[in-house]
């Protein structure tokens with residue numbers, strides 16, 4: 001068998017934290033291979049990148065999630081016991097629960113609700129000297145997510161609940177202090193959602209049967225039992241919390257509209273579903289998820305390399321989306337590349353690869369794309385604003401990352417045909 005090249009260094013955990021989104025591409029360049037061995041978090045790991053790598057990584061016969069996710073990630077971002085780490089029938093049952101919430105009608109509902117919250121904010125923005133777009137998107141999406149999921153968010157708790165979700169998302173790939181903030185936020189967030197699950201179960205709160213709150217509260221596992229209250233709270237969080245992550249893509253996209261003004265014109269006209277191409281390119285080009293982890297289920301050989309049972313394998317998500325063999329001019333922002341894109345579940349994987357129903361691919365991918373398309377169109381068609389001089393650069397060493405200024409906009413005005 002062909003040995004897998006080994007990256008320099010005894011344990012690369014520190015390099016990963018220091019180099020962030022650069023870490024995997026740097027190592028690949030150094031060993032001149034899309035696959036290499038290293039040690040991360042005290043474990044031997046195989047890192048790989050590209051369409052074929054994604055295809056094998058998302059084969060449920062070859063990989064499992066049990067024991068693969070780093071504990072800190074479970075404690076702050078995903079929640080302990082969530083579907084991200086489940087395998088086989090247990091995963092399928094839980095995934096069915098999620099997909100039953102994201103029907104086309106419900107995706108449409110969310111888009112409508114989110115646009116209503118965005119439009120309401122414009123009234124406030126018109127009276128403000130300046131608006132920090134990133135923060136506003138986080139709040140709008142928290143409001144919209146709770147309403148869509150079927151439970152109330154009192155006006156006086158909007159700030160706290162938004163900040164908690166933001167702290168949880170901001171906690172991955174970072175310093176100890178960001179992890180601690182994320183963990184503390186998660187404890188309070190889960191307690192809040194436990195209260196909602198209990199109220200729904202007791203009939204004190206009566207959300208419609210198609211909402212996430214109802215579906216999670218009454219869901220039954222393969223053993224016929226309801227989820228324990230804590231796990232139900234964690235999954236209710238997974239049904240709307242990731243929506244707030246879309247604020248990163250929205251801010252990057254709005255910054256791209258400013259930096260490439262022709263894209264704003266094209267969004268205004270929206271010929272050939274330009275807003276779709278634009279949203280896809282934002283998800284491909286801008287960094288958000290760096291990588292995903294899984295473990296080898298049983299020994300197998302792939303491309304003449306041996307994969308031994310229980311080895312940790314890391315798939316380079318950002319690197320695959322920017323891989324020069326898969327994308328021409330991969331490091332340039334070109335929405336039109338998606339006009340004739342043939343589609344592949346493994347080369348464009350900002351929200352995971354493979355099949356949404358069978359594997360771990362993001363259950364909220366359609367939701368994300370719908371919200372992005374409609375928000376970018378709204379920005380181009382329904383309002384005008386100025387973007388003053390500011391620092392819109394973003395660090396590839398920080399995970400997650402966003403434009404330094406958060407995108408400040410001023411002089412917001414409704415367009416004549418605002419509705």
Ligand code: HEM
Pocket residue numbers: 083084085095098238239240241242243244245246247249288289292350351352353359360361362363364365367368
């Ligand atoms: C899973 C990314 C938005 C719900 C995932 C995964 C990624 C991801 C990388 C893991 C794939 C894997 O395990 O291999 C994103 C990004 C988003 C986003 C970048 C937007 C910025 C959403 C939204 C929702 C959502 C809006 C729902 C409201 C989920 C769920 C899973 C998941 C439930 C677990 C799927 C499973 O393990 O089977 N997402 N996501 N995500 N996402 Fe998202």
